[in-house]
Amino acid sequence: MKNFYITTAIDYVNGSPHLGHAYEKVLTDVIARFRRLMGDNVYFLTGVDEHGQKVQQSAKKRGIPPQQFCDEVSEEFRALCKKLNISNNDFIRTTEERHKKVVCELLQKLYDKGEIYKAEYKGFYSTRQEQFLQDKDRNPDGTWPEIFGEVTEIIEANYFFKLQQYQTWLVDHLKANENFVFPRYRQKQVLEFLSEPLNDLCISRPKSRLEWGITLPFDEDFVTYVWFDALVNYYTAVIDKPEFWPADFHVIGKDILVPPHAVYWPIMLKAAGIEPPKSLLAHGWWSINGSKMSKSTGNFVDAAEFADKYGVDALRYFMIREMSVGQDSDFSLAQFLARYNAELANNLGNLVNRVLNMTTRFSAGVLPAPEVSEQPEQDLQALWIKTRDEVITLHEGFQFHSALERTFGFITATNAYIQTRAPWTLAKSTEAKDAVLLRTTLATIAEALRLGVTLLQAVMPGTTEKIQSVLGYTAGAVWKDELEWGSRLTGSKVAETAILFPRPEGDKAAKK
Known part of the structure; x- marks a missing residue:
């Protein structure tokens, strides 16, 4: 050590x-x-x-x-x-x-x-x-x-x-x-x-x-x-x-x-x-809405109040995603909300609820074991290995903004995999092979979600813990072991739903 x-x-x-x-x-x-x-x-x-x-x-x-x-x-x-x-x-x-x-x-x-x-x-x-x-x-x-x-x-x-x-x-x-x-x-x-x-x-x-x-x-x-x-x-x-x-x-x-x-x-x-x-x-330094940060002029963000309003991990994510370490960056509510909605709510939050919802509807809330590995599964697993290795290297070089970009690229690909497999269609089929594909799909998206959020642990520790919890999973002591694709979630009972990134309402300016 x-x-x-x-x-x-x-x-x-x-x-x-x-x-x-x-x-x-x-x-x-x-x-x-x-x-x-x-x-x-x-x-x-x-x-x-x-x-x-x-x-x-x-x-x-x-x-x-x-x-x-x-x-x-x-x-x-x-x-x-x-x-x-x-x-x-x-x-x-x-x-x-x-x-x-x-x-x-x-x-x-x-x-x-x-x-x-x-x-x-x-x-x-x-x-x-x-x-x-x-x-x-x-x-x-x-x-x-x-x-x-x-x-x-x-x-x-x-x-x-x-x-x-x-x-x-x-x-x-x-x-x-x-x-x-x-x-x-x-x-x-x-x-x-x-x-x-x-x-x-x-x-x-x-x-x-x-x-x-x-x-x-x-x-x-x-x-x-x-x-x-x-x-x-x-x-x-x-x-x-x-x-x-x-x-x-x-x-x-x-x-x-x-x-x-x-x-x-x-x-x-x-x-x-x-x-x-x-x-x-x-x-580097943060500017606020394109101008120098100044409490006297009101061009100021109270980080504690902002975290209370939008969530601690959302603020942590934005700051690390938006600023390349060593460079300057700008903090604006419009850009924060753009990332919050597109990346956290619509991408990660959506994937979490799709996993929970479909596991509840099609598998009584219990994650099945994967049974086949065809091209869609193989492609997603290959992307995972590439993403995992790149993210670790980027973290070691303090390129955290790029590491988050790669991680969310994998989450996007997992959502795309769901569209490819269309489990809602497989669930309507009476074919035995479609039942096998349905179980494999549910296992695959849950495992991909588990892996993706494991890469977010340093930046979003609270969110990672919450997602592991709704997946009915407790991570092991060795983080690197958690980055291996497997079937750890087989038999886990998932929550029915989770609201991780609620929609902000009525914001026109940053909390002053």
């Missing part, structure tokens, strides 16, 4: 969760579930980032202590994980003592090694991004990009981490590990970033300006820079489970690839004598 450690980014608690947070959780969950199905020993971490100036300011604005503010917002993220059926093993908060302890130990270790020094800094600071800026960060006209918000010039003493001296090592590491970043073209972006000299990283903030953070173990007048604190969470969570380190994948948004995850993090670990993660997976 291979150990497999995967993490999401930890979400900053300065605001409530949105669709982007939901997508990252679901994407990581799909990977984690698939690796478990393949037999790996998976440890899946998610959580929240709770320190920093923005949290301190938001708490002050509400007139409550920062810890209370963090407690309230972090619970929203924890609830979202539960709502979306996320199978995380751990939920970490950077205000937890276990995390503070590891951060302080790492800081002290680097300080003792001479990797951290104190110096005066004069320059520009972005409160929104909580980072110091350089002239190269400006727009061509000299202004600051909107992402930085208000930028002020400051002069203050701080502690710096010797980032620059590891630049050559990092470049060599990336060239030796061409799959360090997925998609691979983003690795080229990291190397482009590293083509310019790095500055040493300011890793402290004076308490006179920021109190809400982890106090430096070697100077009580300063707290730790939020990124130097936050990144360590991945290591904190498994420090007592060393078999899981280094992480197999950190799943993150493309906006925090460079420099935090692809530059700061591996260099921090290298300096501390800790092995860097194996890979980073940088996913």
Whole structure:
């Protein structure tokens, strides 16, 4: 059994969760579930980032202590994980003592090694991004990009981490590990970033300006820079489970690839004598109805409310089906409903009810054994083998959208097989051979349905379980064994009906 450690980014608690947070959780969950199905020993971490100036300011604005503010917002993220059926093993908060302890130990270790020094800094600071800026960060006209918000010039003493001296090592590491970043073209972006000299990283903030953070173990007048604190969470969570380190994948948004995850993090670990993660997976962004997602303008989807209205698995399916991992995509109610109706309700949902209805009508609700294998059955079985092998390969390459397309192609073919065999006509015949074909047809469509939904298990775990239940079937412990065409369902008593994807009523716009 291979150990497999995967993490999401930890979400900053300065605001409530949105669709982007939901997508990252679901994407990581799909990977984690698939690796478990393949037999790996998976440890899946998610959580929240709770320190920093923005949290301190938001708490002050509400007139409550920062810890209370963090407690309230972090619970929203924890609830979202539960709502979306996320199978995380751990939920970490950077205000937890276990995390503070590891951060302080790492800081002290680097300080003792001479990797951290104190110096005066004069320059520009972005409160929104909580980072110091350089002239190269400006727009061509000299202004600051909107992402930085208000930028002020400051002069203050701080502690710096010797980032620059590891630049050559990092470049060599990336060239030796061409799959360090997925998609691979983003690795080229990291190397482009590293083509310019790095500055040493300011890793402290004076308490006179920021109190809400982890106090430096070697100077009580300063707290730790939020990124130097936050990144360590991945290591904190498994420090007592060393078999899981280094992480197999950190799943993150493309906006925090460079420099935090692809530059700061591996260099921090290298300096501390800790092995860097194996890979980073940088996913794209969602727009809403073709425009940038914004709660203030109302161009916003509340993932939890949307899941309540349309179903958790329907939302999970749409996000994974619609976005190619690494690329951007657009979320619109019209496109969601198009996929919901055509693919989930009319294709999969229809197949489920055809199987249940015809088994109830023509076989007293008990699935018969297949008795013959002629061209239609052989064609469907051959398509299954092709589909199964392609889907597994696509999953391993994170091409989940294409894997779902192939899976639903097989479900479409199963519905077409029903039309070819026309069991309603066979049931009217008095010929013995037609009775044999009828029993074979019922067994074949039920087995094809069982197999098809087995491929959906990582993306739609709840739906898979429901369909197995209405087929009167309990899956075995070894997922790969479940992918073999056979007669496992023979003698199973099926339900009379199942409503998996009810028709949405009266929707003209996404739930705001």
